[in-house]
Amino acid sequence: MKKILVIGATLMALSSQAQKVIPCLSDEVYVESVKQFPEIKLEENRATAIAAAPVLQKKGVVKYIPVVFHVIHKNGLENISITQLNDALRVMNEDLRKLSGTNGGSSTDPLATDMEYEFRLAQFDPNGLPTNGVNRIYNVGTDNARDAQKAISYWDARKYFNVWVVNTISNSSGDPNSIVLGYAQFPFQLNSQTSTDGIMGRADQFGAIELADASQAGRTLTHEAGHWLGLYHPFQGGCVGGTSTSCLSYGDQVCDTPPVSTATTGCPSSRNSCTNDSPDKPDLIKNYMDYADGNCMNMFTVGQKTRVDQIMNTYRANIYSSTNLSAAGLNADGSYKTLTASATKAPYTFGFDVSSLSGSGWVLENYMSPGDSGWQVGSTGPLSGTGCMVSQNLKNTRLNVRNAFLSPNIDITTLSSPSLTFYMAYARRSTVSGDRIRVFISNSYGRSEILLRTILATELATGTTSTSAFVPSNTEWKKYTIDLSPYKAYTNCKIRIELQSLRGNNIYFDQFSIAEPTGISERLKQEMNFSVFPNPAKDLVSISFENKQVGTVEMELFDLQGKLVQPVSKARYEAGLNQINMDLKGLQSGVYLLKVQTDNGSFVHKLWVE
Ligand SMILES: [Ca+2]
Ligand SMILES: [Ca+2]
Ligand SMILES: [Ca+2]
Ligand SMILES: [Zn+2]
Secondary structure (H helix, E strand, O other): OOOOEEEOOOOOOOOOOOEEEEOOOHHHHHHHHHHHOOHHHHHHHHHHHHHHOOOOOOOOOOEEEEEEEEEEEOOOOOOOOHHHHHHHHHHHHHHHHOOOOOOOOOOOOOOEOOOOEEEEEOOEOOOOOEOOOEEEEEOHHHOOEOHHHHHHOOOOOOOOEEEEEEOOEOOOOOOOOEEEOEEEOOHHHOOOOHHHOOEEEEHHHOOOOOOOOHHHOOHHHHHHHHHHOOOOOOOOOOOOOOOOOOOOOOOOOOOOOOOOOOOOOOOOOOOOOOOOOOOOOOOOOOEOOOOOOOOOOOEOEHHHHHHHHHHHHHHOOOOOOHHHHHHOOEOOOOOEOOOOOOOOEOOEEEOOOOOOOOOOOOEEEOOOOOOOOOEEEEOOOOOOOOOEEEEOHHHOOOOOEEEEEEOOOEEOOOOOOOEEEEEEEEEEOOOOOOOEEEEEEEEOOOOOOEEEEEEEHHHHOOOOOOOOOOOOOHHHOEEEEEEOHHHOOOOOEEEEEEEEEOOEEEEEEEEEEEEOOOOHHHHHHHHOOOEEEOOOEOOEEEEEEEEOOOEEEEEEEEEOOOOEEEEEEEEEEOOEEEEEEEEOOOOOOEEEEEEEEEOOEEEEEEEEEO
C-alpha cells in the first residue's frame, strides 16, 4: 500500500547517509488502532456511508479550529520557536484556504478548491487561562515518539486540535534507517481514541523557515491535517474506485480524485498510474493527500471538501462551534477576543536590580540551556543599579542554542509614540562568533509574534574579543531604540529577547524601557511651556500652555493602572497662552497621569492629588 521512497536526507539530527523517508505513517498507525479497538472499523464504515450521502453545505462559511502545539523536547533543536510554529500554521491555512499568492492559490485546476477550514492558536487553555497555544515539555519521549508519548501533554481533542512536535517518530517496522515525517488520526477514531486524536510531526516538518526541512515546504502538516479532516490517500487501495458507481465506497472515497496505483514521488509533469478508471483521467499529482514534494503539491478537490464537510460535521462539529471557539478565546469569525488590558501600564521601565525575577512578570525561556549558560539575572557588570540580565554564553558549546526572556504584558495604549529602549554589552570569543539577538513583539501572551529587530554579532560587540569570560565596564554598553508606534494599540504588549548562540562570549542586557521617546515629548512639553499648578493639588488645578499656532489639544486623566479617570478637554486652541481649570473633586488622593495629545505629538504629565 505504501511506497517508501529514498532520498538523500538533509534532515537534522540524522546521519548524512541516505535514509528511507516515510512521508506519512497514518495508514500503518490506523491498522494498529483497529487491532486495539475493533469497533473503529464499524465506525469507519458508518463514516463511509455518511460521506456518500452528502447534505448540501453552506458555501462561504469558514470553520475555525483552535490549535495547541505540544512541543516535546530535550532542550535540542526540536524545541522549535514560536516563529516557526506560526509559519507552520501559515502554510496549513494558506493551503486549506487556497489563498492567492501561494502554491494553492496559483492552481488553475478547476477541481482545486478553498476547503474553508482555518486553524488558530488557542488563546485560552482548558482552564480558561491565558495561553499562547504552545506547551513546551522537557521529555526524552521526543525520540521515537508515538501515541504513548501523547500523554506527556494533551488537551481535550473535542475542544482543541492537538499537534505534537517531536524529534523523531517511531516506525512500525522498526527499521532504524527510516524516518517518519508525520501521522494523523482520522475523525471516526475520535470516540475510541480521544486522548491520541490529532497529528504528530517531526520538528523539522513545521513551516518552511528556521530549522524546517525546506524540501517539504511545510506541507507534511497540510497532508496530515487532511487526514485529521477525514481524507485518505488517493492511492488508498491502489487502482480501485475509478468508476461513478465505485468511487464513493472504494479508494479514497472521493469521486473527483482519479485512483493512483502507488504514491507519487518527486514532481512529475504527468502521470497516469491507473488506466482502469472510467473515464481514464491522469493522476492528480499535486493533490495534498498524495506524496509529491511539498513544493509540488497545490490542491484539495471539490470532492474532498464535500467529504470533509460531511465527516467533520459528524465527528468534530463541536470543535468549530461558536461556544467552543469562545472558550478558546476566539470570535466566530476567527478573530481573537479582545483581551483585558494588562494592569501594567507604559511608561514602563525595568532595571533588573533584583535577585530573582519571580514576581516581576519577567519570564525565562532557557529551553536549550537549562543550566547556567541561559539567561538569568546577575549582579556582575550591570549598567545601572545592582543587577542586569546575563547569559554566560561562553559556556554554550552547542551551536545555535536559543534562549530567551520575555517581558510582562504591558498596556502601551497609554503612549502616543511608544518607544522601546534597552542596553546591551557583548564581546565575541573569536572572529567567527556569529551570535545574534532577535527582538520580538506580540500582543497577548506571546502569540503571533512579529520580529522587530535582528542584531548580529558585529553590531552587538562592545567589548574586546576574548576567550575569557567577558564582563563589561560602564563604557562597554550600547543603547538600542526601537519605535513601537506601529503597535501602539497593543493592550498586552510583550517583548521577547532571544539569543541565538554561535561561539560567542557573554552577553548582558539592562535598563528596559517602553516610554514616549525621550527628547521629543520633553521638548514638546517645554516648547508649550506646559504647566500644572498647584501640583500636588486638592480640589482644582490650573493647566496652562502656549500654542505656537491654532491647533487641537486633547487632555485625558488616567490613573496609574491606565484607566481613564476623566476626559479633561478636547478643543481647538488659539495661538498664544491658553488656560483651563480641572476639577479634582471626588478623586482619591494619589498619582495620576495627564495625557496631552497635540497636533505635534503627545506627552504625559504626572499629577499628584492630595
Ligand atoms: Ca477517488
Ligand atoms: Ca487514470
Ligand atoms: Ca540594572
Ligand atoms: Zn498520509
